[in-house]
Each structure stands twice: as C-alpha cells, then as structure tokens.
Amino acid sequence: MLIPARMSEAEERRWVSVMLDKLAAQESKRMPGDTELAERAERLSAQYFGGRARPTSVRWVTNQNTRWGSCTPAEGSIRLSHRLQGMPEYVVDYVLVHELAHLLVPGHGPRFWRLLEAYPRTERARGYLEGVVAAARLPHSPADRGE
Numbered sequence: 001m002l003i004p005a006r007m008s009e010a011e012e013r014r015w016v017s018v019m020l021d022k023l024a025a026q027e028s029k030r031m032p033g034d035t036e037l038a039e040r041a042e043r044l045s046a047q048y049f050g051g052r053a054r055p056t057s058v059r060w061v062t063n064q065n066t067r068w069g070s071c072t073p074a075e076g077s078i079r080l081s082h083r084l085q086g087m088p089e090y091v092v093d094y095v096l097v098h099e100l101a102h103l104l105v106p107g108h109g110p111r112f113w114r115l116l117e118a119y120p121r122t123e124r125a126r127g128y129l130e131g132v133v134a135a136a137r138l139p140h141s142p143a144d145r146g147e
C-alpha cells in the first residue's frame with residue numbers, strides 16, 4: 001500500500017482504515033467460487049435455454065437469508081445465497097436455472113414454469129429446498145444443539 005508522504009500518524013491511521021474498508025467492500029463483491037458459478041450459469045443457459053439467458057454477473061452473496069437466489073433483470077445480475085454451498089449440485093443448478101429463466105420471463109406465471117420444465121430435476125430440487133426450510137423450523141433441529 002502506498003502511503004502519501006508527510007501524513008501525521010493520526011491521518012495515516014485514518015487513511016489506512018479507509019483503504020481497508022474499500023478493499024473489504026471490493027472483496028465482499030467477489031467471493032471464492034464466483035468465477036466457477038458464472039461458468040456454471042453459462043453452461044446451464046446453453047444446455048436448457050439455448051444460451052438465450054445471458055447474465056452480466058453471477059455471484060454468491062452472504063446477505064440473502066430469506067431467498068435462495070435473486071436476479072435483477074434490468075442489470076442482468078444474478079445472486080445466489082451462500083447457504084446453498086454444500087447442497088447437492090442439482091439443487092444449486094436448479095436455483096441457477098430458476099434465476100436464469102427470470103432473465104427471460106419475469107414473475108412465476110405459466111410461461112415461467114414451462115421454461116423450467118426444461119430442467120429435469122426442478123420438482124426434486126424444489127422438494128429438497130422445501131425440506132431444508134421445514135427442517136429449520138422443527139424444534140430440536142441440529143442448530144438448537146449448537147452443532
């Protein structure tokens with residue numbers, strides 16, 4: 001890090017903390033696995049939508065606790081909750097396919113679900129995610145025991 005000459009110690013500390021905040025902000029935008037995730041989205045788009053869904057960015061986020069994935073069609077950006085990490089691949093693929101489909105069809109109308117029929121494990125993945133949500137609501141879930 002280059003520190004401008006002739007800074008007082010207090011200024012220097014302030015400047016360093018500002019720079020560290022900036023770095024942390026950049027860091028939080030790119031997480032490990034983002035590149036792989038973007039490549040995976042590209043493959044899935046090619047496989048199920050003939051490459052028509054073209055996101056501008058696909059990344060993991062840690063601030064999404066009520067949704068598995070989200071997208072901003074105007075920007076073409078897709079975000080996946082880090083809570084999906086460690087779940088079976090077909091589940092992560094489903095969430096990616098779901099968000100990719102939103103780049104083509106907003107909302108969850110019949111046209112949207114027809115698009116999703118292209119992905120053979122849609123029903124199974126939705127069942128898995130429903131199970132995860134239900135399990136989290138059960139009393140004496142592993143989380144309660146601090147595991």
Ligand SMILES: [Zn+2]
Pocket residue numbers: 098102107108
């Ligand atoms: Zn949706």
